[in-house]
Amino acid sequence: MRPKAFDPDDIIDAAMKVFWQRGYSATSIQDLEEGTELGRSSIYNAFGSKHELYERSLRRYQELKAEKIAVLSGPGPVRERIRRLLMDVVDEELSEEKGLGCMTASAALELASHDPSIAAIVAQNLNDLESALYEALSRARETGEIAADRDIRALSRFILNTVQGMRVLSKGYLGHDRRQLLQDVVDVAIKVL
Amino acid sequence: MRPKAFDPDDIIDAAMKVFWQRGYSATSIQDLEEGTELGRSSIYNAFGSKHELYERSLRRYQELKAEKIAVLSGPGPVRERIRRLLMDVVDEELSEEKGLGCMTASAALELASHDPSIAAIVAQNLNDLESALYEALSRARETGEIAADRDIRALSRFILNTVQGMRVLSKGYLGHDRRQLLQDVVDVAIKVL
């Protein structure tokens, strides 16, 4: 048994970046060869197909996001934690060398309605954040930080919605003053909590 | 001079639906032939290229949206008008036969970062709604309906952001209870006004 000359996880990370940047349809096998520095044979041998590699990339994308989401279960006032999460999105959108945006959002719009297996991953990725928000807000309600009569589920969905909206606006308002725009959105959204 | 056997506007409407449903990359000329019931020759003769036809489709998409945006300049309390706008998005997302979503949002995520001419149209489409919101809120502030110290610009951007977020969540949460989800988002977002 000859061992692979690469670590599959590294390849998925590399492939993820390519898909992340270009989307699914617009990414060719050749793009993936260049991005992963692997031959087509190795790619197909290890991952089966472009589609399977994309699925794993989309799952991997969410794994990498876990640490950003982790801020929600950290210390400090919940409003501050959520604000930090939102500002993280702002910084991410503005600092990217190539404006990658959010891979989950892109997958949702490009593929979810035509591709059930992708739709399932997208829904799970979204739900990860929604659940983390729900958890954080729920604990904050128990401590009295959030009023007992607030609808925690609605609030977490609202914040999730705000994040995804920022993902669209950031890509859609290229060339404009996106920092101020997103800052405005964050400021208003936080106020509702 | 032989006249065209079709009305170009009708063709753009038909092409728009195809692009709207499938995105740019995943739409082939053959798809457009079928959707428009035209031969390739006529398509290329009339519109030059797939890309140009997409540009015109994306502009046309916004034209059709003008009437939905018009509710903002109608009568009644501004919160009610904005709520109606948001609920219109909910109904649109849920009632579509094929879950079309928002073409502007799709264009933003799929193309804007790699295609300046598309990015310009996307930005203009987004700005159309932002401006209409700003206008409505601005008038509401003059009448005292909205407190004088509110940041109208930030609020209009926030509502725009909410709309685009709903576009993503609606496509990303297929198979879930999207009606309740979007309703929750609308309820929370309106409260901020």
Place this chain on the structure above:
DNA sequence: ATGATTCTGTAACGTTCGTTACAAAACTCT
């Protein structure tokens, strides 16, 4: 070292892609 097994590079597969060439058909105008 040898055999068994797996990975990798090369080449090609058949399809589909967006686009163009061209001739015949169709219409307006004089």
Place this chain on the structure above:
DNA sequence: AGAGTTTTGTAACGAACGTTACAGAATCAT
């Protein structure tokens, strides 16, 4: 009616697509 012009259908273009076949290289176990 006939000249002039534009549209349309057919066919094909070269390029790129995702995928596969296959032989040789590389590594493990013995």
